[in-house]
Every structure is written in structure tokens, then in C-alpha cells.
Amino acid sequence: MKSNKKTMINEQLIKRGIHDQKLIDAFKKVPREAFLEDDLKQYAYVDSPLTIGNNQTISQPYMVAYMSEALDLKNTDKVLEIGTGSGYQTAILAELVNEVYTIERIKNLSDKAQTVLHSMNYDNIHFIIGNGTKGYKDVAPYDKTIVTAAATDVPHALFNQLANNGKLIMPVGERFIQDLMLYEKKDDTLYKSNLGGCRFVPLINH
Ligand code: SAH
Secondary structure, three states: OOOOHHHHHHHHHHHHOOOOHHHHHHHHHOOHHHHOOHHHHHHOOOOOOEEEEOOEEEOOHHHHHHHHHHOOOOOOOEEEEEOOOOOHHHHHHHHHOOEEEEEEOOHHHHHHHHHHHHHOOOOOEEEEEOOHHHOOHHHOOEEEEEEOOEEOOOOHHHHHOEEEEEEEEEEEEOOOOEEEEEEEEEOOEEEEEEEEEEOOOEOOOO
């Protein structure tokens, strides 16, 4: 069934427990269709991931919201995102925090995301093309890190570049089924919680 933004926000986000008003306002503002190819724009508010080319997907709206809410984003946060993809999650982050550093290994996808996000006048997004498993040391540490691709373990560089009291969220597991894991770093100890099953495209280690 096709849907619209308002229905998506009510049925897929609020009814499933998303309640952070600033996050909901960000979803009201950002048009998901802008991040899709022309033939898929009509499906922008369906309850699922969609293809964005290069064998990659734009995440399901609920997953974008759920991961964002779990990170407890503050407007003072500096956030590292691994897997720019379409740039939709990047836009939601940029609505809520001070600075977003987003890494994508496929230049074509980063280029497309940059064009869309620049047209929306975001000036707090920094794009990096490269292997995100190494993080981005230049401006570390990060208050929050979000990885939107899955691997069997969290890359060590990402933990190292996380601030004290920082949070990192990432799907961890096998190729076709993972658990969404939330890590919190406190005085060099990592606390983790399992937020449940999920399915993401793989995090490529090069
Ligand atoms: N948040 C994005 C999700 C895109 S899918 C969206 O909603 O549009 C995950 C993305 O991670 C893909 O674009 C893939 O190319 C990228 N990716 C996979 N491994 C990576 C790596 N090592 N470094 C950077 N990006 C990576």
C-alpha cells in the first residue's frame, strides 16, 4: 500500500513507540522521496527499505527513527555515521545535532547524497568517501556513532573514536540476520544492550 509522510509518521513511527518530539519533527521536515530514484518516489513512505542502486538500500523509516531515538541525540552532539547511502538518515541526524560526519565507500552514492543534501542547504554535514571501518580520526572523539551496515563485530577504530559517555549503535551478526546492538562507553568500559533482530546490508571491510 502506498502511503504519505503524515500517515507514515503516525502509523509506522508513533504507533510503534517513537515519541521524541524533535525526532518526529525531523521526519515531518525531511522528504524521503528526494533520496529515491524517480520511479521509486511514489513508494517513499512505504514501511520498508528500498533499493538505491549499487546493490544498496535506503533503510526502513522506522529503523531510521528507532536507531536515532536509541542514540538519545542532543543538539550539541558530534555524530559519526558509517554508510551514507541515500543520505536520508544523514538528513534526520543533521536536523537534530550540531555536526554530522558521514562516510560512504561507494563514490557514486556519496555524490548523489551530497547533491540532495546540499540542495536542502544543510551546512553541518561533512562527507567522507572511504572505508568507514577505520572511522575518521581527524575530528574524533564522537558523542554518538551510527553504523547502518552489518558486521560480525564492531570495528575497533569506532570504539576508540567514541567519546567517554558516548553511544554507538550498529547491527551485529551474520549476513542475513543481525541484532541491533547499542554500546555505551563509560570510563573505558563498554556496556551493551541488545535491541532486537534486524537485517542490514553488509559492512564491507575495505
Ligand atoms: N543510512 C543509509 C543506509 C544505506 S545502506 C540510508 O538509509 O540510505 C548501507 C551503506 O553502507 C551502503 O551505502 C554501503 O555502501 C555502505 N557501506 C558498507 N560498508 C561500508 C564501509 N566500510 N564504509 C563506508 N560505507 C560502507
